[in-house]
Every structure is written in structure tokens, then in C-alpha cells.
Amino acid sequence: MYELKVITSFCAAHQLKNFRGACENLHGHNWKIEVCVVSDTLNEAGIVVDFGVLKKYVNAIVGSLDHKYLNNLDPFKNQNPSSENIARYMAEQLAIELNSPTLKVTRVTAWESESVCATYYP
Ligand SMILES: [Zn+2]
DSSP states (O other): OEEEEEEEEEEEEEOOTTOOSGGGSOEEEEEEEEEEEEESOOOTTSOSSOHHHHHHHHHHHHHHHTTEEGGGSGGGSSSOOOHHHHHHHHHHHHHHHHOBTTBEEEEEEEESSSSOEEEEOO
């Protein structure tokens, strides 16, 4: 099995409802996002998929979140824009674009600081 990983980042603001603690107040993070896809197949060029293609899809989703107040965006109107939900949202969106019989999005990790992250496995 081959695993490819794309790492990117975005800055945004959020606040967590139904939560007691610092994150209930409006604040921001510089999220680091790691996206992993796997395949057991290589093409004639000896690659799973062009990294540029992966980055194009990842950057499109990240671009829709960057420098936004996440609570106001449609995907987070009915659920907190927690790192957990950000990771799941990205995984689900990327799976729609990228999953094929030979390629699967296997996990997305959202780091909200140097020391804490949430990973979603579709
Ligand atoms: Zn936060």
C-alpha cells in the first residue's frame, strides 16, 4: 500500500458552543492540515496521483476556510467548527472529489496548535 500526504494550513476564527472553557470565546487558530490518501496501484509513471492534483483539491477546500469566521460558514451552521469537525468536513469533501476504485482518502488531521490535533478516519 502506498500512502501520500499533503500538508497545508489556514488561519481562521471560531468559537465553540455548548463548551465551557477558553474556546467558547471568539478566538483564532493557525490550523495545520494533513491529508492522507492510499492506493495499492501505481500508474505508468510510477506514481499514485500527481501531488499537484492532490494539492489542487486540498487547497480549494482550505481556501474556502482561510481567514473566515468558521461558525458563519454553511458546513458549521449546525455543528461546532471544532478541529474534529473540520477534519471530518475536509475528509468528506475530499472523498467526493478524490475517491476512486484505486484511491481512498484515509485520514485528515487538523492541528490547532503545535501540541494538539484531531484526526478523522472516514
Ligand atoms: Zn479554538
